[in-house]
Amino acid sequence: MNLVEPEMQVATAVKPILEVEDLRTHFFTRDGVTRAVDGVSFTVAPGETLGIVGESGCGKSVTALSILRLLPARLGRIVGGSVRFEGQELLSLPEGRMRDIRGNRVAMIFQEPMTSLNPVLTIGDQIAEAVMIHQGASRSDALRRAAEMLRLVRIPDAEKRVGDYPHQFSGGMRQRVMIAMALSCSPRLLIADEPTTALDVTVQAQILKLMLELKQATGSAVMLITHDLGVIAETCQRVIVMYAGRVVEQAEVLELFDAPLHPYTRGLMASIPRIGLGRRKRLAEIPGIVPDLRKPIVGCAFAPRCPIASARCRAEPPPLAEHRPGHLAACWHAGEMP
Amino acid sequence: MSAPVLEVTDLVKHFPVQRGLLRRTVAHVKAVDGVSFTVAPGETLCLVGESGCGKSTVARLITRLVEPTGGSIRLGGTDITKLDDAAMVAHRRRVQMVFQDPYASLNPKLRAGDIVAEPLENYEAMGRAEREEAVAAVLKKVGLRAEMMRRFPFEFSGGQRQRLGIARALALRPDLIVADEPVSALDVSVQAQVLNLLVDLQEEFGLSYLFVSHDLGVVEHIGHRIAVMYLGRIVEIGSKDDIVSEPLHPYTKALISAAPIPDPRARREKLVIEGDVPSPLDPPPGCHFHTRCPFAVARCRSEAPALREVRPGWNVACHLVET
Ligand SMILES: Nc1ncnc2c1ncn2[C@@H]1O[C@H](COP(=O)(O)OP(=O)(O)OP(=O)(O)O)[C@@H](O)[C@H]1O
Numbered sequence: 001m002n003l004v005e006p007e008m009q010v011a012t013a014v015k016p017i018l019e020v021e022d023l024r025t026h027f028f029t030r031d032g033v034t035r036a037v038d039g040v041s042f043t044v045a046p047g048e049t050l051g052i053v054g055e056s057g058c059g060k061s062v063t064a065l066s067i068l069r070l071l072p073a074r075l076g077r078i079v080g081g082s083v084r085f086e087g088q089e090l091l092s093l094p095e096g097r098m099r100d101i102r103g104n105r106v107a108m109i110f111q112e113p114m115t116s117l118n119p120v121l122t123i124g125d126q127i128a129e130a131v132m133i134h135q136g137a138s139r140s141d142a143l144r145r146a147a148e149m150l151r152l153v154r155i156p157d158a159e160k161r162v163g164d165y166p167h168q169f170s171g172g173m174r175q176r177v178m179i180a181m182a183l184s185c186s187p188r189l190l191i192a193d194e195p196t197t198a199l200d201v202t203v204q205a206q207i208l209k210l211m212l213e214l215k216q217a218t219g220s221a222v223m224l225i226t227h228d229l230g231v232i233a234e235t236c237q238r239v240i241v242m243y244a245g246r247v248v249e250q251a252e253v254l255e256l257f258d259a260p261l262h263p264y265t266r267g268l269m270a271s272i273p274r275i276g277l278g279r280r281k282r283l284a285e286i287p288g289i290v291p292d293l294r295k296p297i298v299g300c301a302f303a304p305r306c307p308i309a310s311a312r313c314r315a316e317p318p319p320l321a322e323h324r325p326g327h328l329a330a331c332w333h334a335g336e337m338p
Numbered sequence: 339m340s341a342p343v344l345e346v347t348d349l350v351k352h353f354p355v356q357r358g359l360l361r362r363t364v365a366h367v368k369a370v371d372g373v374s375f376t377v378a379p380g381e382t383l384c385l386v387g388e389s390g391c392g393k394s395t396v397a398r399l400i401t402r403l404v405e406p407t408g409g410s411i412r413l414g415g416t417d418i419t420k421l422d423d424a425a426m427v428a429h430r431r432r433v434q435m436v437f438q439d440p441y442a443s444l445n446p447k448l449r450a451g452d453i454v455a456e457p458l459e460n461y462e463a464m465g466r467a468e469r470e471e472a473v474a475a476v477l478k479k480v481g482l483r484a485e486m487m488r489r490f491p492f493e494f495s496g497g498q499r500q501r502l503g504i505a506r507a508l509a510l511r512p513d514l515i516v517a518d519e520p521v522s523a524l525d526v527s528v529q530a531q532v533l534n535l536l537v538d539l540q541e542e543f544g545l546s547y548l549f550v551s552h553d554l555g556v557v558e559h560i561g562h563r564i565a566v567m568y569l570g571r572i573v574e575i576g577s578k579d580d581i582v583s584e585p586l587h588p589y590t591k592a593l594i595s596a597a598p599i600p601d602p603r604a605r606r607e608k609l610v611i612e613g614d615v616p617s618p619l620d621p622p623p624g625c626h627f628h629t630r631c632p633f634a635v636a637r638c639r640s641e642a643p644a645l646r647e648v649r650p651g652w653n654v655a656c657h658l659v660e661t
Pocket residue numbers: 353354367368369387388389390391392393394395396552618
């Protein structure tokens with residue numbers, strides 16, 4: 001059965017709820033400056049699921065943390081660009097106002113649920129606290145709501161388990177609690193950073209299904225960060241591909257997989273062993289490794305590994321340009337590769 | 339048909355769980371609970387399953403990094419579980435291991451050349467020049483340059499470190515390489531390089547692999563046969579083509595259905611099973627999978643299904659699968 005679900009098309013021509021423009025975030029450490037995010041621009045439409053994909057270290061998490069202004073103090077700094085949420089600039093907002101937005105209208109789920117839950121508070125108290133802070137509910141109302149949320153994310157015996165501590169929950173259950181907390185305030189935007197990477201595949205399937213069901217029920221937009229093109233293909237409507245702190249390609253999901261334009265995206269797709277492909281033939285390889293972000297990158301960051309790089313590629317950084325309707329790529333020779 | 343390189347029969351490993359000041363044993367983790375399989379010359383058998391199901395423990399038992407609680411492990415016909423240390427030496431070189439974490443598995447204080455030469459020194463009397471030549475040859479085989487032998491592990495990338503780990507395993511020309519998640523820590527763009535290398539080396543040397551992985555895409559690419567584990571037991575074992583195209587055990591079905599496919603046109607209704615893997619300290623009675631199985635009947639809750647041959651060369655442990 002070929003069921004196309006969740007939806008793939010994006011409602012066009014609606015005002016985006018999130019606009020990230022030329023975002024630059026650098027880390028200042030003893031051994032130099034890491035250009036973790038180096039001029040990233042994209043938008044998120046209300047209710048859409050946008051995927052951000054790329055290899056480890058390409059700047060996905062730093063992009064997410066920059067949007068919420070949760071970078072490690074002193075080390076990491078946003079050195080340029082703009083982040084507008086519902087039209088309002090976040091980068092210049094006073095910290096107090098930012099706190100009202102975080103966890104309320106914009107919520108976040110992290111990769112490792114254990115580190116984001118407080119080990120000495122019960123699960124119920126933690127969900128209730130979030131509800132009390134953001135919605136001004138009374139304690140007993142908040143606790144009742146906590147049990148309700150646990151039931152919603154299908155924790156068996158929810159009424160009894162609200163009194164449990166995080167270590168009494170499995171990894172999958174903790175991630176469900178994080179989803180319950182993130183969605184308890186009906187955020188307009190949910191940023192999920194590798195929410196299933198630490199989980200087994202059968203549990204990953206449960207969590208992604210749950211996240212998309214709840215997203216559909218609340219109508220919030222989702223920014224799903226992952227390194228897994230399979231997860232992207234199965235859940236997202238639109239996709240951004242990042243490489244070395246930059247966006248290299250952006251397109252709707254079918255368009256991206258049908259006709260990838262950037263040599264990096266093409267290489268990535270050809271190098272993944274996938275189930276159902278059958279024959280045990282050679283995988284395509286991308287030679288070399290990702291560049292060191294502490295060294296300045298001249299020209300295209302992918303040039304040293306690119307099979308079609310020209311002299312221009314090594315000298316001038318290619319701009320992210322629209323090559324087909326809604327399909328952007330940062331490559332001087334986009335689509336030239338066979 | 340040629341004799342198997344490896345024959346594992348009823349392998350069991352129980353780890354004691356100790357509590358309190360006196361470290362009294364209060365329970366046992368049944369990490370491996372009666373596992374049997376064979377690996378033929380030149381063949382890749384993949385062990386798949388979710389976290390904690392006992393894959394790494396099987397790998398460590400076969401390389402004798404841990405001692406079994408019961409069962410036998412025959413390498414080229416000899417049961418190595420019965421051998422003392424002296425007798426083990428000769429057998430050890432026939433099976434080598436490649437680990438998941440290329441960062442943790444190499445001695446950071448040794449140069450690459452010494453890392454590869456270390457096993458050679460234990461087994462072969464060689465002059466300095468001869469040894470250096472042997473090391474250079476092995477490095478070349480795994481796609482590293484000879485002059486890299488003077489570098490330390492931290493000077494290599496993750497993929498290069500994994501090549502180094504493979505070079506070390508290869509140096510003694512083993513019959514069998516046990517690889518525990520050898521590409522899981524690598525970036526996708528580097529994974530393909532290492533997988534291709536493993537396939538090339540197998541063709542060149544006729545190596546056998548016991549390849550542990552939780553990634554079904556990788557398994558389908560590299561495996562000839564697949565063994566699916568759940569809570570310390572094999573629930574299905576057979577040829578890769580059979581199992582991937584028509585999995586028979588409900589757990590294998592769920593596992594394959596859950597694996598995300600990088601093709602938005604292949605979006606499909608998934609067989610989503612509820613709950614998490616139960617604790618191996620207290621596995622459910624009967625079929626270990628019955629608590630999550632959408633097809634379970636009364637018998638599944640009380641009686642453990644035996645691993646039966648249901649088609650030629652295809653074994654499944656499920657009461658409901660007809661022969
Ligand atoms: N030294 C040990 N002492 C006690 N228990 C152990 C030990 N080694 C492994 N175990 C337990 O045995 C079970 C099997 O572990 P094993 O490492 O073989 O799993 P695995 O299938 O390799 O999982 P993963 O996919 O997470 O690597 C687990 O419950 C684990 O906690």
